[in-house]
Amino acid sequence: MKLTILNPKNPEQAFPSVTKALKEPDGLLAIGGCLSKKRLVNAYRQGIFPWYNPGEPILWWSPDPRLVLFPEKLLISRSLRKTQRQHIFSVTLDQAFDEVINGCAQPRPGQSGTWITKDIKQAYAELFRLGIAHSAETWLDGKLVGGLYGIALGQVFFGESMFHTQTDASKIAFAALVGQLKSWDYRLIDCQVHSQHLVSLGAEEIPRDDFVQWLDHYCDLPASPLAWRPL
Secondary structure (H helix, E strand, O other): OOOOEEEEOOOOOOOOOHHHOOOOOEEEEEEEOOOHHHHHHHHOOOOOEEOOOOOOOEEEEEOOOEEEEHHHHOOOOOHHHHHHHEEEOOEEEEOOOHHHHHHHHHOOOOOOOOOOOOOHHHHHHHHHHOOOOEEEEEOOOOOOEEEEEEEEOOOOOEEEEEEEEOOHHHHHHHHHHHHHHHHHHHHOOEEEOOOHHHOOOOOOOEEHHHHHHHHHHOOOOOOOOOOOOOO
């Protein structure tokens, strides 16, 4: 199947149907385009996200199945609950977005590079300034030690990446954020692809068709008016 090539000068160009995504590599749908607000919001709204390596053109993905978390199904292990009760860490929201995305961009152990390029950082920083992208931060003694960032549309939060430099720091941020999202009437958290780390927190795989149907419903419903206001 031939991939659709997107025009970088036309952010309103429609994506192909996600049903046209390749099975190998799983979910690859289109190539090219841009990282403008319009293009990115349109992508997430349809269950599509960008992922590509430095030096490559932008690649757009919609894998099947899709890893999601329904906020009410969050699982907190005994060890994580113990860490929470110790109050070692503190968690904030939207207080250090640039630092969080920089932390997420650091190469993982055994890896030499990162997919979070300068262009990705700039694009999501702009979405943050527009109130579309958000972050959760974990602090230890005033130092940022973990966090995550993603996109919020309607009652759906699309998780993008997380990092930690202290054991459980990213899980602490994630659990705190999920609790807050639940209180703000969010109904679905997109986790993209299978991760044992997220499965241990209650994430589950669902068919892409079901995921797109959830998006069609929940992205058009407003979250609580209290969402993302300073706590």
